Amino acid sequence: MLKSLTVKCNKVKPMEGRTEKQPCPHLSSGSQPSIAQGENQSENESLMSRTPATVEKSHSKEDNSTGENSLRGSTTNPDTECPAELTGTISEMEQTRTRKEKPASIKTKVFETSIINEYTDAHLHNLVERMRERTAFYKRTLTEGENSPELEASSHTATSTDISPRQEINSKPKEHHHKLQRVPVKEYLRSMRLPRSIDSYTDRIYLLWLLLVTIAYNWNCWLLPVRLVFPCQTPDNRNYWIITDIICDIIYLGDILLIQPRLQFVRGGEIIVDSNELKRHYRSSTKFQMDVASLLPFEVLYIFFGVNPIFRTNRILKYTSFFEFNHHLESIMDRAYVYRIIRTTGYLLFLLHINACVYYWASDYEGIGSTKWVYNGEGNKYLRCFYWAVRTLITIGGLPEPQTSFEIVFQLLNFFSGVFVFSSLIGQMRDVIGAATANQNNFHVCMDHIIAYMNKYSIPQSTQHRVRTWLEYTWHSQRILDESNLLETLPTAMQLSVAIDINFNIIDKVELFKGCDTQMIYDLLLRLKSTIYLPGDFVCKKGEIGKEMYIIKHGEVQVLGGPDGAQVLVTLKAGAVFGEISLLAKGGGNRRTADVVAHGFANLLTLDKKTLQEILLHYPTSKKLLMKKAKVLLSQKGKNTQAIPPRTRPAFLFPPKEETPRMLKVLLGNTGKVDLGRLLKGKRKQTTQK
Known part of the structure; x- marks a missing residue:
């Protein structure tokens, strides 16, 4: 790029008694921040007013060769780069120059060597030197990754030095390598430094x-x-x-x-x-x-x-x-x-x-x-x-x-x-051991009171056995009978953070609550109640009014159906949700459509309809969204559970006739029906005549 620059700058032709060589004000201002505008204007005026002197060809060739050599010597450094502004401005100057210099015949055009004076040569040489130093400075800052104040100061007071480009290139890796050796030591010392303050509870x-x-x-x-x-x-x-x-x-x-x-x-x-x-x-x-x-x-x-x-x-x-x-x-x-x-x-x-x-x-x-x-x-x-x-x-x-x-x-x-x-x-x-076993003692006291109550009213042994099984499993699984009362002493913010860590991933999967306000979901988390069901317990029965939604936390449940109501239609595992339509249904649309039975021990999170309505009073936007989703779910539910008329016994031998496709109806139109009616009327007339 710089070679092309030197050729363009050196091959300048004199036109009509004035030199076409003009310094680029944009470059001079960008690369020479210390030169004032008045000085640039005076230099431009002197260059414009200066006429080409009649010098001998030998002298012009010497000046031209020295100018080219000086520019080439200053631009052949592989580390230096010419910015895009320089090439753009000089290309514009070349285009304007070529427009003015269009001769009548290109063949008769005579190329002559340009005359460059010592002032212009020194000025261009100084520009290139300053651009080379600025480019080297930016390359050095990029490689080192940090702008040190010493380098910034040197960039503002950059002057032409006697150090050759090769010596400067060889010195860069040494400085960079020297700094790479210092950085780990500094970081190690910083890591060993004690903090200004220490939190005694968390450190x-x-x-x-x-x-x-x-x-x-x-x-x-x-x-x-x-x-x-x-x-x-x-x-x-x-x-x-x-x-x-x-x-x-x-x-x-x-x-x-x-x-x-x-x-x-x-x-x-x-x-x-x-x-x-x-x-x-x-x-x-x-x-x-x-x-x-x-x-x-x-x-x-x-x-x-x-x-x-x-x-x-x-x-x-x-x-x-x-x-x-x-x-x-x-x-x-x-x-x-x-x-x-x-x-x-x-x-x-x-x-x-x-x-x-x-x-x-x-x-x-x-x-x-x-x-x-x-x-x-x-x-x-x-x-x-x-x-x-x-x-x-x-x-x-x-x-x-x-x-x-x-x-x-x-x-x-x-x-x-x-x-x-x-x-x-x-x-x-004794106090230490008593505090460690306080929960267990409370569990035994509660269990003794429940058993005494059942014996007092002569509860059947099968029911007593199920109650004991529930108490023992609940105690061994969570070491407490009621989780909802465990965190009542904590403030609301603490309860919410615990509930988010435990149940947020589960309730976030519920399709009904997607798109709702996050704060509303947080309020739902605080109202969820954990319930454990024994194997074979009915979570909900077909036909009963649904007032709760269920989220499976642990275990499995089975949805029963079929003619006899004992066929397993689907098995729902941890993370599944059912009964959510009953929360928003109105006008008798909240009846259960199937039996749901616990398959093994199942821990379910329940949310009742009353609690959801209380929460939605504060979130009208989420309430509208839930009502829209509820209508869609109810319409899908109505299509899937349409009432089928009872069939007589002979009808089971013949399958029901399929409905005529809509396209076939359009093709047939009403002509077939009219012709068939006329045919039936004609047959009736023939029978009456006979």
């Missing part, structure tokens, strides 16, 4: 962090009494204990500095996510005071009193994170009562653990093996003391009698605390 990573803090807390709670009383921390293994303590302190410190100041909170119904507000709220809370107290560096006293675990007792003050972890874990578990039982058992074991440590301390205070009541120093120290603590707290008995007053006071306090603690734990365990 699972925060739950994992609480688990780590809880492990560090349990390390301090369980092992500090052991290290303080039992001779398990020796100079040989002291470094391992200290390293583990430092790791726990780092976890505590990270929780105080990085995690807790980012937790969201609610103030006046608004969720606060501003980082400054979150930090201020945490620092003003009691939790922050307890966390700071748990990290006070009392270990400095190791220098004066030696390494003693008693100086780390303040680490137990971070109990808030432990209870917070228990609360969040229970909220996401399917069976939270299992974790509650495990947690209550852990509380009991911890109290026994503390009692074992206290008993060893009392034995050490009195002297190991000094009396029959204290620990005699044989066997595993911790295991023997733990066994004594279990027998004491549970009050099993069979323990040696205390000898000294210290032992008697200690044993009395141990008995009182054991009775109190053990009874409270037993009551808590």
Whole structure:
């Protein structure tokens, strides 16, 4: 394209004492944003007024060759491209030029070399250089995929440089490859960056962090009494204990500095996510005071009193994170009562653990093996003391009698605390198990009352058996007898979201409700009732007035028909709908046309006519649409269920005569009928005459 441009620009002929070469104002303005309009006008006027000088042919050839070489050298770069505007404007100039230059005879036309001055050559060369730089800039931005401010600045202050095109091409892949190596590192660092705010109720990573803090807390709670009383921390293994303590302190410190100041909170119904507000709220809370107290560096006293675990007792003050972890874990578990039982058992074991440590301390205070009541120093120290603590707290008995007053006071306090603690734990365990089995107990109570009622009024055993079967199947299938009452405590928005997740895909398949208002369908979802039918139960019977529509949620139903009413016409499965015509029919058109029987256990969603009419009062457009659909369905139903007149016995031997096709009737017309009547009249006359 640029080669053709150079040829067109160089092969310009002088006409009538003036040069035909004019700079393109559109290109000059587009490619040279820094040149003013006045300067362009002055340049055009100077070029128009300038006449071709009489120069020698050698000089004109040299100028022409140098101009062509300069243009070709600036345009033969394979990376440069000429925009469509340049070719369009120059082609228009060429067309106007050819119209003006039409000679009388083409054969006599003499081609002469054009005279291009140094100013025009330099101006065109500058234009091409600027277009080449702009094209390279746009190609660079497209390949890199981002507009950096440095490149944009260079595009506005683009100047001709001494860098060759090959060097520029070779430098591009290196820059691009260098950036490809940086991007993954930046993305990795961004992914590792902590968020500005953390939702403690939905963020699972925060739950994992609480688990780590809880492990560090349990390390301090369980092992500090052991290290303080039992001779398990020796100079040989002291470094391992200290390293583990430092790791726990780092976890505590990270929780105080990085995690807790980012937790969201609610103030006046608004969720606060501003980082400054979150930090201020945490620092003003009691939790922050307890966390700071748990990290006070009392270990400095190791220098004066030696390494003693008693100086780390303040680490137990971070109990808030432990209870917070228990609360969040229970909220996401399917069976939270299992974790509650495990947690209550852990509380009991911890109290026994503390009692074992206290008993060893009392034995050490009195002297190991000094009396029959204290620990005699044989066997595993911790295991023997733990066994004594279990027998004491549970009050099993069979323990040696205390000898000294210290032992008697200690044993009395141990008995009182054991009775109190053990009874409270037993009551808590009973509450946990009772809450887990509350629904089952209610089911058994309800079943007992129903059976007692049926026995009181001497209900047949077959009916009682069906009632028991329904109760047991309903309980085992959905763990509740009435699903509609389960979500009454929730707000309407929550009930709607649950109903949409469960039943929207089913009701969306109903042909009757397609095209209706979505909000109307949502209201229908809230009014649907779930009903379970036993095998062989009649869902609806032929001839009865239909007041409900049925949607099969689980199971199958069979439509019966035939002469005896026992033939299975069709089997409807989950997702099928029947009885929808009865919701909108009027004037006695809502009678059932067939028997529908449950084939196995079937769970059906029912919608009664009264509920639908109440809903349609608020949606007049949907009501009109439903009435139109109901008329179409009723007309189809009338055609399919036309009354057939009863037949006599001989009529069964001969099939009924088929109706004459309409086209044949048109072809025959009325002539055949008239001729046949005349023929019958003639025969009657002949018989009367005879």
